[in-house]
Amino acid sequence: MTTQDPLTIKALYQQPFLELIYQAAQIQEDNFKSSDIEMCQLVSVKTGGCPEDCAYCSQSNQSESEIKLNPLLPVSEVEAIAKSAKERGVKRICMGAAYKSPTSAAIQRSCEYITAIKKHGLETCATLGSLTQEQATTLKQAGLDYYNHNIDTSPEYYSQVITSRTFNDRLDTINHVGTAGIKVCCGGILGMGESQDDRISFIHALTVLPYTPSSIPINMLVKIPGTKLAEVADLDKFELLRTIATTRILFPTTRIRLSAGRDQLSELEQALCFLAGANSIFYGDKLLTAPNNARHADLELLAKLGSNNAQLG
Numbered sequence: 001m002t003t004q005d006p007l008t009i010k011a012l013y014q015q016p017f018l019e020l021i022y023q024a025a026q027i028q029e030d031n032f033k034s035s036d037i038e039m040c041q042l043v044s045v046k047t048g049g050c051p052e053d054c055a056y057c058s059q060s061n062q063s064e065s066e067i068k069l070n071p072l073l074p075v076s077e078v079e080a081i082a083k084s085a086k087e088r089g090v091k092r093i094c095m096g097a098a099y100k101s102p103t104s105a106a107i108q109r110s111c112e113y114i115t116a117i118k119k120h121g122l123e124t125c126a127t128l129g130s131l132t133q134e135q136a137t138t139l140k141q142a143g144l145d146y147y148n149h150n151i152d153t154s155p156e157y158y159s160q161v162i163t164s165r166t167f168n169d170r171l172d173t174i175n176h177v178g179t180a181g182i183k184v185c186c187g188g189i190l191g192m193g194e195s196q197d198d199r200i201s202f203i204h205a206l207t208v209l210p211y212t213p214s215s216i217p218i219n220m221l222v223k224i225p226g227t228k229l230a231e232v233a234d235l236d237k238f239e240l241l242r243t244i245a246t247t248r249i250l251f252p253t254t255r256i257r258l259s260a261g262r263d264q265l266s267e268l269e270q271a272l273c274f275l276a277g278a279n280s281i282f283y284g285d286k287l288l289t290a291p292n293n294a295r296h297a298d299l300e301l302l303a304k305l306g307s308n309n310a311q312l313g
């Protein structure tokens with residue numbers, strides 16, 4: 001990761017668009033094979049009933065969205081998902097559970113999921129809310145490879161989106177995860193009504209995390225009816241591309257995941273995102289509660305791009 005001050009990041013972000021994309025593409029090419037697009041699968045292991053008030057999320061108790069609540073899935077169900085994902089070429093299973101912080105039972109069950117998934121030769125990632133140091137260490141001992149904990153947006157805009165926890169609370173968990181020796185997955189969501197300065201500040205905040213992220217998900221808001229952000233104005237997609245490219249330049253060897261909202265992009269817009277530095281996607285028809293691109297559409301796109309994973313099913 002290249003450390004830069006906010007003004008230098010702003011200059012990078014605001015340079016002429018084609019120069020920015022060209023610079024990012026060169027860095028991408030120097031550090032990865034352009035045809036290597038990592039495929040991960042997200043599984044909601046516990047859905048809904050979350051006491052946090054994230055304004056974008058249908059799983060918050062504050063949201064009026066209609067979702068099906070689900071308690072923790074049986075281990076056998078998660079293992080069956082992992083087995084089939086492996087056969088389709090997925091590299092990592094990301095387990096998502098709607099908690100402010102996981103209960104002891106949830107940590108115990110997560111350890112069992114990790115064992116079951118790893119039996120099939122897959123990497124594991126979990127996103128279970130805020131962790132204590134002890135919980136992070138327990139998950140590491142069970143074999144967890146990555147922990148996702150997004151900063152979501154800039155420190156300045158954070159309280160417009162979430163009030164039930166602070167930006168610094170997020171940093172505490174990231175610190176516990178890194179200290180336990182788990183790789184950090186940390187990114188955010190664009191298009192929540194933030195300004196361009198917020199997006200630049202969000203990127204800067206990623207560069208000063210207590211541990212450098214090995215994976216950065218960049219999401220575009222999925223406007224779910226019943227959430228507080230359901231009516232927010234659309235993001236200009238050039239802003240999505242500028243964010244991806246600037247992040248690629250600052251994190252040359254980190255996987256950048258084009259995450260939620262990808263189904264709102266055309267094939268060519270997705271191809272531009274990959275050119276600008278994204279090199280990981282969620283594969284599967286559904287994210288936690290939001291829609292995702294159909295599997296056959298992804299395979300067709302990967303084939304058009306000449307990606308290594310295009311032959312998978």
Ligand code: SF4
Binds near residue numbers: 050053060100129
């Ligand atoms: S984003 Fe996560 S923490 Fe926030 S309300 Fe949804 S499930 Fe809870």
